[in-house]
Amino acid sequence: MRRYAAWCWLALVLFAAGYVGLRVHAGLHLQSSVLALLPRAERDGVADLAQQRVAEAGARRIVLLLGHAEPARARAAGQELAAALTASGLVRGVTAGVDQAAQQRLGALYLPHRAGLLAEADRALLLAGQGQALVDRARAMLFSPAGFGDAALLARDPFLLLPGFFTALPLPQSRLAAEDGQLVVHEGGLTWAFVSAELAGDSFALPVQHAFAAFFAAHLPADVQVLRTGALFYATEGARQAMEESSTLGAVSLAATVAMILLVFRRIRPILLAMLDIGVGITVATAFCLWWFQELHTVAVLFGASLIGVAVDYSLQYFAAYFDPAAPTATDRLRRVIPGVAIGLGTTLIGYCTLLLAPFPGLQQIAAFSCCGLIGSFLTVWLWYPRLDRAGPLPHGGPMLARLQGHWALWQAPGLRRWRLGVLALLLLAAAAGLPRLHADDNVQNMQGMPPELKRQEAEIQRLTGNGGAAQFLLVHGADAEAALQAQEAVLPRLAEAQAHGLLAGYQAPAQFVASVARQRENAALVARVLAPLLPAWLAEIGLDTPPQPPTAQPLLPAALPADGPLALVRALMPEPGTHLVLLHGVTDLAALRAALAGAPGVQLVSLADDWSALFGVYRRQALWLLGFSVLLMLPLLGWRYRWATPRVLAPSLAAVLLAPPIAALFGLAFTFFNAMALVLVLSIGVDYAVFCRETPAERRGVTALAILLAAVSTTLSFGMLAASQVFAVQAFGSTMLIGIGIAWLLAPLAGGRPT
Amino acid sequence: MRRRALLLALALPARAMAQEARPEVLREGQQLRGRFTQERRLQGFARPLRSEGDFLLLPGRGLVWRATVPFASTMVITPAGILQLLEGREAMRLPASRMPGLGQFYQVLAGAMSGDPSSLGQVFATGWQADATRWQLTLTPRRADDPALASIASIVVSGARLVEAVEVRKANGDADLMTFHDQRVGPAAPDAAEQALLTQLSP
Numbered sequence: 001m002r003r004y005a006a007w008c009w010l011a012l013v014l015f016a017a018g019y020v021g022l023r024v025h026a027g028l029h030l031q032s033s034v035l036a037l038l039p040r041a042e043r044d045g046v047a048d049l050a051q052q053r054v055a056e057a058g059a060r061r062i063v064l065l066l067g068h069a070e071p072a073r074a075r076a077a078g079q080e081l082a083a084a085l086t087a088s089g090l091v092r093g094v095t096a097g098v099d100q101a102a103q104q105r106l107g108a109l110y111l112p113h114r115a116g117l118l119a120e121a122d123r124a125l126l127l128a129g130q131g132q133a134l135v136d137r138a139r140a141m142l143f144s145p146a147g148f149g150d151a152a153l154l155a156r157d158p159f160l161l162l163p164g165f166f167t168a169l170p171l172p173q174s175r176l177a178a179e180d181g182q183l184v185v186h187e188g189g190l191t192w193a194f195v196s197a198e199l200a201g202d203s204f205a206l207p208v209q210h211a212f213a214a215f216f217a218a219h220l221p222a223d224v225q226v227l228r229t230g231a232l233f234y235a236t237e238g239a240r241q242a243m244e245e246s247s248t249l250g251a252v253s254l255a256a257t258v259a260m261i262l263l264v265f266r267r268i269r270p271i272l273l274a275m276l277d278i279g280v281g282i283t284v285a286t287a288f289c290l291w292w293f294q295e296l297h298t299v300a301v302l303f304g305a306s307l308i309g310v311a312v313d314y315s316l317q318y319f320a321a322y323f324d325p326a327a328p329t330a331t332d333r334l335r336r337v338i339p340g341v342a343i344g345l346g347t348t349l350i351g352y353c354t355l356l357l358a359p360f361p362g363l364q365q366i367a368a369f370s371c372c373g374l375i376g377s378f379l380t381v382w383l384w385y386p387r388l389d390r391a392g393p394l395p396h397g398g399p400m401l402a403r404l405q406g407h408w409a410l411w412q413a414p415g416l417r418r419w420r421l422g423v424l425a426l427l428l429l430a431a432a433a434g435l436p437r438l439h440a441d442d443n444v445q446n447m448q449g450m451p452p453e454l455k456r457q458e459a460e461i462q463r464l465t466g467n468g469g470a471a472q473f474l475l476v477h478g479a480d481a482e483a484a485l486q487a488q489e490a491v492l493p494r495l496a497e498a499q500a501h502g503l504l505a506g507y508q509a510p511a512q513f514v515a516s517v518a519r520q521r522e523n524a525a526l527v528a529r530v531l532a533p534l535l536p537a538w539l540a541e542i543g544l545d546t547p548p549q550p551p552t553a554q555p556l557l558p559a560a561l562p563a564d565g566p567l568a569l570v571r572a573l574m575p576e577p578g579t580h581l582v583l584l585h586g587v588t589d590l591a592a593l594r595a596a597l598a599g600a601p602g603v604q605l606v607s608l609a610d611d612w613s614a615l616f617g618v619y620r621r622q623a624l625w626l627l628g629f630s631v632l633l634m635l636p637l638l639g640w641r642y643r644w645a646t647p648r649v650l651a652p653s654l655a656a657v658l659l660a661p662p663i664a665a666l667f668g669l670a671f672t673f674f675n676a677m678a679l680v681l682v683l684s685i686g687v688d689y690a691v692f693c694r695e696t697p698a699e700r701r702g703v704t705a706l707a708i709l710l711a712a713v714s715t716t717l718s719f720g721m722l723a724a725s726q727v728f729a730v731q732a733f734g735s736t737m738l739i740g741i742g743i744a745w746l747l748a749p750l751a752g753g754r755p756t
Numbered sequence: 757m758r759r760r761a762l763l764l765a766l767a768l769p770a771r772a773m774a775q776e777a778r779p780e781v782l783r784e785g786q787q788l789r790g791r792f793t794q795e796r797r798l799q800g801f802a803r804p805l806r807s808e809g810d811f812l813l814l815p816g817r818g819l820v821w822r823a824t825v826p827f828a829s830t831m832v833i834t835p836a837g838i839l840q841l842l843e844g845r846e847a848m849r850l851p852a853s854r855m856p857g858l859g860q861f862y863q864v865l866a867g868a869m870s871g872d873p874s875s876l877g878q879v880f881a882t883g884w885q886a887d888a889t890r891w892q893l894t895l896t897p898r899r900a901d902d903p904a905l906a907s908i909a910s911i912v913v914s915g916a917r918l919v920e921a922v923e924v925r926k927a928n929g930d931a932d933l934m935t936f937h938d939q940r941v942g943p944a945a946p947d948a949a950e951q952a953l954l955t956q957l958s959p
Contacts, residue, residue: 133842133847136827136842136847137840137842137847137848139827140823140827140829140831140840140842140847140848141840141848142796142805143794143796143805143807143823143826143827143829144821144829144831144838144840145794145821145831145833145865145932145934146831146833146838146861150798150799150800150926150928150930151798151799151800151801152800152928155800164848167848167849167850177835177836177837177851177852178852179835179860180860180878180879186835542801542805543801543802543803544800544801544802545800545801545802546800
């Protein structure tokens with residue numbers, strides 16, 4: 001039966017390996033945004049749809065600035081890059097100059113509806129009855145050396161209101177000027193050429209990232225300075241960092257584990273077996289995640305690399321039994337360790353399963369990865385080790401085991417009472433000292449771990465082009481498009497005032513591009529009332545002979561706006577007829593802005609970063625509830641096995657969970673959602689150690705002490721590595737693991753041994 | 757004043773240079789002040805639109821164009837765009853990014869007025885005529901499809917020592933004629949008001 005199961009397991013593992021190979025060959029999809037770890041349930045509804053539109057539009061865009069002291073060289077570099085990008089087929093659209101055709105289409109779009117189109121400032125003048133000011137401006141424009149206006153334009157638009165409307169349109173790229181067909185900005189003796197493109201592929205797909213890396217390596221001239229920004233570059237850097245870290249951290253962790261096993265066992269066999277065990281665990285876990293989730297999150301990969309530390313625990317239990325003279329064969333050894341390992345696996349799976357219960361896609365991946373990996377490792381130990389291992393007991397363990405008895409003695413020898421009280425007092429003292437410094441940090445910007453160099457370039461591009469990324473926006477709801485536009489028109493004066501007070505740098509609202517039908521009618525009536533009486537005198541003054549061509553009364557509707565060209569963004573700001581977005585740029589005082597907009601009907605101020613941060617706070621607290629919940633879930637299993645000793649078995653890990661956060665605070669580390677999740681693992685791994693100890697009869701204590709020491713060292717090695725990660729979330733996780741596992745190991749013998 | 761043969765870039769016949777009149781070239785750090793008369797002859801209008809006033813050109817920085825007749829208005833033109841003031845109040849602001857032809861317009865006007873049309877050689881085909889006292893430069897867009905210049909048929913710049921007239925002929929038959937007089941070249945010395953205007957429009 002076991003023999004049959006072993007062959008089945010081999011077939012399954014080979015199948016999994018083949019599947020992973022196939023997927024890697026086809027190109028992996030690595031997700032690296034920390035936000036992907038958050039629950040999809042929170043990204044539902046209209047807000048989500050709207051946010052997604054904005055995010056999608058943004059995620060495909062890349063912006064480059066090419067700088068050179070010679071304006072002509074910078075312009076040429078920009079034009080060459082734009083041409084190469086277009087020719088590469090990697091992008092759908094390139095913007096480097098002003099698209100004349102698109103500008104003309106814009107003019108053609110608005111011209112027939114000019115009757116109802118007024119710049120906000122012109123409207124204010126007309127409302128104040130100052131029609132003459134607009135006549136004066138039209139005269140100044142007509143007489144200006146720039147040569148504004150000809151008979152054709154003046155016949156259609158005698159007061160030149162449409163140019164005023166165009167000028168007031170909050171189109172992006174405000175600091176850029178077109179020179180020789182190329183958008184540039186001059187500063188500090190440098191000319192920067194602007195090139196922006198919309199990706200044809202997905203920023204997070206590795207093949208796309210590789211294709212762009214190769215493209216830029218080949219097409220960016222060496223003599224120009226390059227600034228770049230876009231999700232593509234962040235994703236490329238994130239994936240590179242994660243792969244680099246997971247390979248470095250994984251390699252160091254593996255090397256240290258191998259060295260430790262060699263040192264202790266002085267045999268090569270445990271290494272081969274452990275590597276087989278780990279390899280099977282990771283292969284099975286990767287295959288399952290790729291199949292189930294279709295993508296891998298980089299954080300899951302990182303945790304996956306660290307899984308080595310946990311998966312090897314079961315092997316270590318088995319290897320430690322080499323030093324047990326009473327277990328001469330592989331089957332004997334297995335029989336001795338399997339109850340502890342099985343119960344350990346049970347409690348650990350319970351720990352990971354609470355992660356599965358949490359509605360976090362990323363954490364579900366981590367949980368699924370870990371569960372599959374651990375089950376795979378367990379099955380490998382259980383089914384294959386007796387078949388692969390023909391070695392007898394090792395003779396050299398005596399002195400080592402004798403010394404390790406000390407770990408037990410510390411907690412059980414009557415003579416060492418003073419010592420153990422001392423250790424406990426020291427731990428409590430450290431926790432008490434750290435308690436006042438314990439504070440929560442949910443700021444998503446601290447967790448994203450953005451590469452500082454890319455952030456600098458992004459800020460530089462935003463400064464040079466005058467184009468801020470919009471992290472805040474207004475969500476405007478109405479029964480239909482008309483209602484949504486009217487709601488914006490009601491709130492726009494408040495925004496203008498907030499802008500005048502410096503609360504924000506600018507904003508873009510669909511209503512600025514297409515006014516509500518009501519507003520357009522109002523505007524037309526206003527022009528007819530205030531300006532029409534001035535028309536005959538004005539035409540006589542300038543001597544226009546061409547007969548006026550009055551516009552149609554047909555209002556412009558949102559659906560008429562083109563989905564491409566300069567107004568593509570505006571269409572993206574209207575995801576649903578009754579749901580519009582107003583982008584807010586350069587918000588300096590969110591609280592004051594919120595107050596200024598309070599009570600505006602149908603308008604909701606959304607600040608992505610703040611909302612994400614609030615969400616991290618909510619889930620940090622939920623993670624703590626999960627922690628309590630997983631203790632409850634473990635109780636039936638532990639109670640069934642240990643009856644009244646259950647509190648003793650739980651005590652070491654509970655102590656670790658309670659003491660680790662304040663002790664970490666002692667080092668100035670904040671308590672985040674990720675630290676809370678780490679505690680869930682500290683609990684389940686800590687329970688493992690206590691269970692191993694509890695399952696140990698007096699004569700095998702040295703063996704178990706060795707096994708949990710090796711386990712704790714290997715786990716600490718791998719998670720200690722995580723504490724060195726540059727990904728904040730991973731680092732927070734690692735530091736809590738480091739401290740928590742240390743305490744859980746130290747206190748594990750408190751669980752006591754099996755009575756002989 | 758130092759004279760430079762920058763017009764070599766415009767394929768000036770070398771042997772003619774000794775005798776022919778050449779424009780004095782203004783450099784950055786200098787200024788040109790003077791008075792202007794502008795006449796816009798527009799098709800479909802009963803009469804030309806005439807205006808007069810004074811101007812200040814600071815090469816590389818911008819042009820301040822102050823009309824006094826038939827009404828007072830101030831216009832500032834820099835590579836970054838156009839700013840128009842009526843009675844000291846901002847009446848219109850046009851960033852160059854909004855009107856692609858604007859940057860080019862400034863280059864043409866400032867290049868012609870400062871006697872340094874060398875920067876225009878890329879965009880315009882140039883024709884040069886000169887005798888001992890006067891010179892005339894004709895600029896025609898090289899690319900008929902250049903949208904920023906689509907409306908311009910030709911630009912004729914003429915003068916003696918300094919530029920005295922610029923005529924912009926449009927494709928639709930319109931023409932703008934600017935004539936300059938009382939010009940004075942000197943070290944750049946904008947007054948506080950002019951300084952403030954130029955700063956308002958610097959990118």
